[in-house]
């Protein structure tokens with residue numbers, strides 16, 4: 001069973017169509033990154049997954065249940081770290097832990113030990129004095145302390161400096177590997193997605209334009225420099241989608257595609273082309289190719 005499945009999901013806010021025929025499959029046990037530019041529909045997707053809103057059309061299941069119908073039961077199985085986490089500013093870190101322990105029946109002592117050693121949080125201080133990074137870490141810890149099956153994070157490292165971001169991601173990766181957990185997070189920070197996710201989806205204008213394993217995308221996306229015979233051009237390439245093409249001179253093109261290299265070479269040969277050079281691209285540039293208009 002997949003942890004999350006969206007099939008043809010649409011969501012409108014009045015006249016604004018935030019999601020349009022969105023499809024997504026999050027495998028159980030994966031660390032999944034949903035990436036897209038501002039306004040592409042990441043937060044809307046998360047709100048639907050949490051059952052905070054209903055889709056206008058399409059089918060959505062989370063941990064095998066329908067969020068808008070089974071919301072209460074489902075939310076106990078999900079840990080959620082919102083984009084903006086500012087909880088009870090006048091309580092100290094320790095008071096929050098005691099509160100959380102009573103709510104979920106977990107051990108305060110174990111919480112204190114882990115938060116001080118692993119998360120490095122000053123528990124005697126009021127939350128109001130915590131930095132953004134500290135509050136995010138506390139949010140992560142609280143979400144994890146309910147022992148969820150699925151952890152959802154909305155742009156978890158937005159606004160954190162690179163050192164704090166790296167600490168946060170390290171803690172997230174360690175905590176994930178200690179548990180049998182699916183992690184789903186939205187981000188527009190490419191480097192972190194590349195670092196910790198095994199699977200990603202790229203979103204543009206309310207729908208997924210690509211979903212695959214990070215390593216597979218990096219291994220398959222290539223820029224081919226191809227010389228075409230007289231009367232031939234990239235237009236003659238069949239069965240493989242060309243992501244971008246650029247004429248270098250009258251008969252030579254740079255052609256970019258996500259494909260098995262052998263299949264690509266065969267497709268070029270069948271189209272009257274000879275591959276002169278093959279180049280890879282950094283992950284952030286590949287992302288741009290899919291989301292830029």
Ligand SMILES: Nc1ncnc2c1ncn2[C@@H]1O[C@H](COP(=O)(O)OP(=O)(O)OP(=O)(O)O)[C@@H](O)[C@H]1O
Pocket residue numbers: 013016017018036037038039040041042043044045188
């Ligand atoms: N409550 C709302 N009312 C009207 N339009 C909305 C509402 N919430 C979101 N939208 C619109 O829906 C679209 C998707 O927004 P959403 O917040 O899901 O995108 P996002 O990818 O999370 O963006 P960001 O990266 O900026 O957080 C945008 O065009 C946004 O303006």
